Amino acid sequence: MAKHQMKAQVIEAFNSPYVIKDVPKPEIEDENEVLLKLHAAGYCHTDGMMCSGQCKPDPPKFPHINSHEIAGEIVALHSKPSKYAQEYNIGERVISTGRPFHPCGKCFECLDTTRPGYDDGYSIVCPHCSFNGMSKDGGFAEYVVVDARQVARIPNNVKATDAAPLSCAGITIYGALKKAALQPGQRVAIIGAGGGLGHLGLRFADAMGYRTIGVDAADGPLDLARSLGTKADIVDARTTKVEELKTRLGQEDGKSVREEMGVDAAVILVENQKGFDFGFDLVKNHGPCVVVSYAEAGFRISSRDLVYRDIRVVGTILGSIKMLQEMMDLVAKNDIRPVTTVLPFEKLNELVEEYNKGKGGKFVVEMALQCQ
Ligand SMILES: [Zn+2]
Ligand SMILES: [Zn+2]
Structure with a gap:
């Protein structure tokens, strides 16, 4: 040529x-x-x-x-x-x-x-x-x-084929988790956990020390999420009601007041209203609901929850170059692969x-x- x-x-x-x-x-x-x-x-x-x-x-x-x-x-x-x-x-x-x-x-x-x-x-x-x-x-x-x-x-121990997706999917979900601004030990729900971003989110969340609920609603993605061997609790949204899940988490956390039960933050990766509602409802009072997906018709949000529960809905896109290198170092250190x-x-x-x-x-x- x-x-x-x-x-x-x-x-x-x-x-x-x-x-x-x-x-x-x-x-x-x-x-x-x-x-x-x-x-x-x-x-x-x-x-x-x-x-x-x-x-x-x-x-x-x-x-x-x-x-x-x-x-x-x-x-x-x-x-x-x-x-x-x-x-x-x-x-x-x-x-x-x-x-x-x-x-x-x-x-x-x-x-x-x-x-x-x-x-x-x-x-x-x-x-x-x-x-x-x-x-x-x-x-x-x-x-x-x-x-x-x-x-x-790209760290020496990371293959190019593993590194390439991290430059978009990886930094997007990493940036979303950072935006949730949680402390190690706090709970995060990833809605759409078995997808391209979600499965990386489960691995990052482990490395960041969060307790993770991975939610999905289709067999393939649920199988993928379960196959990763992360510490995340994988939940099938087709068979689990938010209220049941909240009660279970509340019991595990020793909470008796409803508003204290649930997760500290939710990351929304799906484009459907049902998935959005699952994450939004699961978040404890004052918690952030970090939206990554852009549903064409948008999402309907309960103003009642916004006002009375002080839920914060925030968007996120990618992350800084500093954050990108920080993510690559985390990937190398914790053997995280897509x-x-x-x-x-x-x-x-x-x-x-x-x-x-x-x-x-x-x-x-x-x-x-x-x-x-
Ligand atoms: Zn992309
Ligand atoms: Zn400029």
Whole structure:
């Protein structure tokens, strides 16, 4: 192949499969940029939404390269790298969150460093940044240019295929647990515990010392959640009523007053009202209900509970780069791994089919894997 070309899995229209094409190899144009040679790239729920036209105005053009769950090796830096890019060396393995690419560092979001998770001076919700895999090309390719302010090192004992999903699913659920601001020994409920984010949440919550209730409502995800061997109490929401569960937890905690029974925080990963209600009702008075999922029709919230029980509903998205590295260190120390389905790069369409079957865990293409 020509020196300035590379192979990429592209989408050329909405609702059409990925196609392998030779496209121009991206080049570094800015002091903050680093060029990665891909080792692995994850397929996320958002990629599926984009392929069916639900993320307009993204992608800005066709053909487009998806994937913001990127793991690769740094192969080039700018000739005069910024202080952020100088932190890295050629050959280092990193993950990239896919966002934010080129945060401005000057807007009200970037300048507000007082909120946890937004403390880097370049915000993950900067309105001027762009997003790998979304508003610019992503990781389903041999090479991708990312921003040095959006990467974290992959510890030596972590494989690229395990690291890639952590850059989106991992940091999202880790950030949600951090937002719940619990102390070790407190209780957290993860609603949607057997999914791509949920199963990682069960493992993180163990490592963070929380007592966890993992809730799901389908056989596959429940099996996956139970198979992880975490300390979490896995609950089938189809057969367990919130009130029964609250009573049981209250008894275990030696509480006799209803308002004191339940969990200290709930993390909502599902998009249905029933699941939201399960978590919302299970939270003790004054507890946070951390919402990660974005249900298209939104959620109906009981103002009575908001007012009389002082339940706080808070949203969360990703986390700071500092938090990303902290998560990677926790992963390495506690041997936390996502459950993955891994296929060769060439078999991305088959991977999407597997994802659409509703099997739990995360879905990743590996560049070095050969087709059988
Ligand atoms: Zn994602
Ligand atoms: Zn900004």
